[in-house]
Amino acid sequence: MRKSHPIRRFVLAGAATVSGIVLLLSLKPATDPASAQAAGGAAPPVAASPQGGAQAAGSGTVTGDAARTQYGAVQVRLTVAGGKITKAEAVQAPKGGQSDQVTANAVPKLNQAAVATQSADIDAVSGATYTSAGYKQSLQSAIDKANAAAGAGQGSGSQGSGGQGPGEQGSGSGAAQARTVTGAVSQTQYGPVQVRVTVSGGKITKAEAVKAPSGGQSTTVTANAVPKLNQAAVAAGSADIDAVSGATYTSAGYKESLQSALDQAGG
Amino acid sequence: MTTTLAGGRAARRQTMRRIRPRRSPAVPLVVALWAGAAAVLWLWWDNTPSLADNTAKILAAGRITGLLAGYLMALVVLQMARVPALERRVGSDRVARWHAMSGRYTVCLVIAHVFLTMWAYALQSGRTLGDVVQQTIDSVNTLPDMGKAAIGTGLLFVIAFISIGGIRRRIPYDSWYHVHLLTYAAVFLTFWHQITTGNEFAVEPTAKTFWYGLYGAVTALVLWYRVITPVRLNLRHRMYVEAVIEETPGIVSVLIGGRKLHRMGAEAGHFFRWRFKAPGMRFSSHPYSLSAAPRPDMLRITVKAIGDHTSRLRELKPGTKVWAEGPYGALTAQRRSRGKVLLVAGGVGITPMRALFETLPGASGDITLLYRANSTQDLALWDELSAIADERGARLMYAVNSPDGERPDISAERLRQKLPDIDQHDVFLCGPPGFAQSVYEALRGAGVPARRIHHESFEM
Numbered sequence: 001m002r003k004s005h006p007i008r009r010f011v012l013a014g015a016a017t018v019s020g021i022v023l024l025l026s027l028k029p030a031t032d033p034a035s036a037q038a039a040g041g042a043a044p045p046v047a048a049s050p051q052g053g054a055q056a057a058g059s060g061t062v063t064g065d066a067a068r069t070q071y072g073a074v075q076v077r078l079t080v081a082g083g084k085i086t087k088a089e090a091v092q093a094p095k096g097g098q099s100d101q102v103t104a105n106a107v108p109k110l111n112q113a114a115v116a117t118q119s120a121d122i123d124a125v126s127g128a129t130y131t132s133a134g135y136k137q138s139l140q141s142a143i144d145k146a147n148a149a150a151g152a153g154q155g156s157g158s159q160g161s162g163g164q165g166p167g168e169q170g171s172g173s174g175a176a177q178a179r180t181v182t183g184a185v186s187q188t189q190y191g192p193v194q195v196r197v198t199v200s201g202g203k204i205t206k207a208e209a210v211k212a213p214s215g216g217q218s219t220t221v222t223a224n225a226v227p228k229l230n231q232a233a234v235a236a237g238s239a240d241i242d243a244v245s246g247a248t249y250t251s252a253g254y255k256e257s258l259q260s261a262l263d264q265a266g267g
Numbered sequence: 268m269t270t271t272l273a274g275g276r277a278a279r280r281q282t283m284r285r286i287r288p289r290r291s292p293a294v295p296l297v298v299a300l301w302a303g304a305a306a307v308l309w310l311w312w313d314n315t316p317s318l319a320d321n322t323a324k325i326l327a328a329g330r331i332t333g334l335l336a337g338y339l340m341a342l343v344v345l346q347m348a349r350v351p352a353l354e355r356r357v358g359s360d361r362v363a364r365w366h367a368m369s370g371r372y373t374v375c376l377v378i379a380h381v382f383l384t385m386w387a388y389a390l391q392s393g394r395t396l397g398d399v400v401q402q403t404i405d406s407v408n409t410l411p412d413m414g415k416a417a418i419g420t421g422l423l424f425v426i427a428f429i430s431i432g433g434i435r436r437r438i439p440y441d442s443w444y445h446v447h448l449l450t451y452a453a454v455f456l457t458f459w460h461q462i463t464t465g466n467e468f469a470v471e472p473t474a475k476t477f478w479y480g481l482y483g484a485v486t487a488l489v490l491w492y493r494v495i496t497p498v499r500l501n502l503r504h505r506m507y508v509e510a511v512i513e514e515t516p517g518i519v520s521v522l523i524g525g526r527k528l529h530r531m532g533a534e535a536g537h538f539f540r541w542r543f544k545a546p547g548m549r550f551s552s553h554p555y556s557l558s559a560a561p562r563p564d565m566l567r568i569t570v571k572a573i574g575d576h577t578s579r580l581r582e583l584k585p586g587t588k589v590w591a592e593g594p595y596g597a598l599t600a601q602r603r604s605r606g607k608v609l610l611v612a613g614g615v616g617i618t619p620m621r622a623l624f625e626t627l628p629g630a631s632g633d634i635t636l637l638y639r640a641n642s643t644q645d646l647a648l649w650d651e652l653s654a655i656a657d658e659r660g661a662r663l664m665y666a667v668n669s670p671d672g673e674r675p676d677i678s679a680e681r682l683r684q685k686l687p688d689i690d691q692h693d694v695f696l697c698g699p700p701g702f703a704q705s706v707y708e709a710l711r712g713a714g715v716p717a718r719r720i721h722h723e724s725f726e727m
Contacts, residue, residue: 014375017376021331021332024312024327024331025318025327028318029317030319030320187317187319189320189323190322190323190391192316214466215464216384216410216464216465216466217391217406217410218391220409220410249391
C-alpha cells in the first residue's frame with residue numbers, strides 16, 4: 001500500500017513512452033539495407049520454374065506465385081498453348097463476407113482480360129482494387145514462369161523446336177526476343193519502389209512495379225497510381241513520363257527505378 | 268501448565284499444517300504483459316525496413332502507438348473479465364486499479380495514434396498540419412472500416428471523459444457503469460480497421476492470426492466468466508432474501524438463503540457482486556463482503572447505509588430474488604503465511620474480518636482482532652465477536668474516539684505495546700482508505716514486513 005502519485009506516474013509513463021518510440025524510430029535506417037544491396041547489384045534473375053521445363057514452348061499450365069492482398073491471397077493459373085495464353089483462372093481468391101461477391105464479380109472479368117491482352121497489363125475491376133492488384137501480380141509471376149520455361153527449353157536446344165542457336169539471346173530469362181530487366185530500388189518516403197520492364201525489339205512491351213508502398217493510405221495511392229505509370233511507361237518508351245497527381249513521391253520513385261531498368265536493358 | 272503448553276504446541280502444529288500460502292501470480296502476469304508488448308513492437312520492427320524522412324517517422328510513431336493501443340485494449344477488457352486467477356489470487360481491488368491505470372494509458376495512446384497517423388497522411392497528401400481535421404474526414408470516408416473505427420473511438424473518448432475523477436463523482440454510479448459497458452462496443456468497432464488498414468496485419472498472415480487469437484481469447488474469457496458462469500451459479504443456487512436485520516443505527520445485515528450455498532466455493536473474506544430484484548435495485552450490482560462464513564443454507568452480508576443503494580437495502584422484503592456474481596477477492600486465509608494473525612477492521616470493514624475471525628485456523632491466542640469505530644454504539648456485530656473470542660480464546664480489542672471526539676492512538680509504539688510480537692504476525696486490514704493508509708504505516712513502523720500486510724482497497 002504505497003502512496004500513489006498520479007501526476008508523477010502520468011509524467012513518467014508519458015516520458016517513458018515518448019522516449020521509447022523516439023529510440024525505436026532513430027534505430028531504423030533511412031534506407032533499406034536489403035534493397036540498397038539489391039540496387040547495387042544486377043537485377044535479380046527470374047527463376048525458371050522447374051515444372052515449366054517440361055512444357056517448354058509447347059502447351060501446358062503454369063501457376064503464378066500467390067499474391068497476398070489485404071482480403072486474402074490471389075493465385076492465377078494460366079494455360080499456355082503455342083506461346084499464347086489460352087486460359088486464365090484464379091485458383092485462389094479472397095473469400096468470406098463481402099469478398100465472396102467481389103471475387104465472383106471480378107475474377108471472371110480479370111480472366112477474360114488476361115486472355116484478351118496476353119499480358120498482365122490489364123485494367124483493375126472497379127470495386128475490386130485489391131483483388132485486381134493481387135491478380136495482376138500473380139498473373140505476371142505466371143507469365144514470367146511461362147517465359148522462363150520457354151527460354152529454358154530453347155536454351156537447351158534439345159527439343160529442336162525453334163531452331164535458334166543456344167545463347168543467341170544472351171539472357172535465359174526472356175522468351176523469344178523479350179528480355180525482363182528489373183531496375184534498382186528507389187526509396188521514397190512511403191516505401192521502396194522497384195520497376196520491372198519487359199523489353200522486346202528495343203521497345204518496352206510491359207512495365208510493372210514489383211515493389212510499391214503499401215499499408216494504410218499508401219495502398220490506395222499505389223493501386224491508383226501504379227497502373228497509370230505502367231501504361232505511361234509503355235506508351236512513352238522511356239522514363240520521361242508524367243507524375244500521377246496525388247502520388248508525387250511514388251511517381252518520382254517509379255521514374256527513377258524505370259530509368260535504372262532502361263539503363264540496364266540498354267547496356 | 269505443561270499440558271496446556273504441549274496442547275498449545277500440538278494445536279499450533281495442526282494449524283501450521285493447514286497454512287499453505289499461495290503466491291499472487293501478479294509478477295508472472297506483468298512479465299507476460301511486457302513480453303506481449305515486445306512482441307507487438309517486433310511486428311512493427313520486422314515490417315518496417317527503413318524510415319526515409321520525417322513523414323515516414325510520424326507515420327511509424329502513429330503505427331507503434333496504434334499497435335500498442337490495440338494490444339492494451341484487449342488487456343484492459345481482460346482485466347475486467349472476472350477471471351478467477353485475477354479476482355481471487357491477484358485481488359479484485361488490485362486488478363481494478365490496473366484496469367483504471369491501463370485504461371487511461373490506452374486512451375492516451377489512441378489519441379496519439381489518431382493524431383500522428385492523420386498528421387502523416389496529411390503530409391503525404393501534400394497538406395500541412397493544419398489540415399489534420401480535413402484529412403481525418405477524408406480517411407474515414409475512403410479507407411475500409413474507418414467509419415466504424417471513428418464511431419468506436421468517439422465512444423472511447425466519451426467513456427474516458429466520464430471516468431475522469433471529478434466528473435465520475437458527479438454521475439450516479441449506475442449511469443456511469445452502464446455507459447462504461449459501451450467499451451465492449453467501442454473495442455468491437457475499432458478492431459476491424461486494425462486488421463484491414465493495419466500495415467502489419469494486411470501483409471502478414473501470422474500477425475493477423477496472432478491478433479485474432481488475442482481478441483478471440485479475451486472475448487471467450489469475457490463470455491465465460493461474465494455471462495455463462497454467473498448464469499450457471501444463479502440457476503444452481505437460486506438465492507433470495509431471507510431476512511434483514513438492523514445491527515446498529517445505519518448498519519444492516521442481509522441474510523440470504525438458497526440451495527447448496529456451501530458449494531459456491533465461497534470462503535471467509537470473499538465478496539460477491541449483489542443485485543436485488545427489487546424496484547430501483549434491479550439494474551445495478553454492488554460488491555459486499557460476506558460477514559460470516561458461508562453455511563449450506565445461508566449467507567450473510569453486512570452493509571453500512573451510506574449511499575442510495577445501501578439505504579434501500581433496509582427496505583428489502585424477505586423473498587426478494589437475488590442475483591449474485593462471485594466469489595471474488597483475495598483477502599482470504601490463503602494469504603496467510605504465519606501462525607499468528609492480526610485482523611484490523613475500520614468501521615464497516617469489519618465484515619470480512621468478522622468472517623475471518625470466526626474461521627481462520629489457530630490455537631488459543633493466535634488470532635487478534637482490532638476493531639476501530641467512532642463510538643461503542645458503532646461497533647456493529649460486537650456481541651457475535653465477543654462470543655467468538657470467548658469460544659476460540661482469541662483476543663478482541665477495540666479503539667473508539669474518546670467522548671470529546673479525540674481519535675484513538677493507533678501508532679507503531681502503541682501496536683508494539685499491545686502486541687509485543689506484532690512483527691511475527693500476518694496482518695489482514697480492511698477499512699476506509701485514510702484509515703487503512705495510516706494503519707499500514709503504523710504496522711510498517713512496528714516491523715511488520717509489507718508482504719505480510721494483506722489489505723483490500725476499492726479506492727481508485
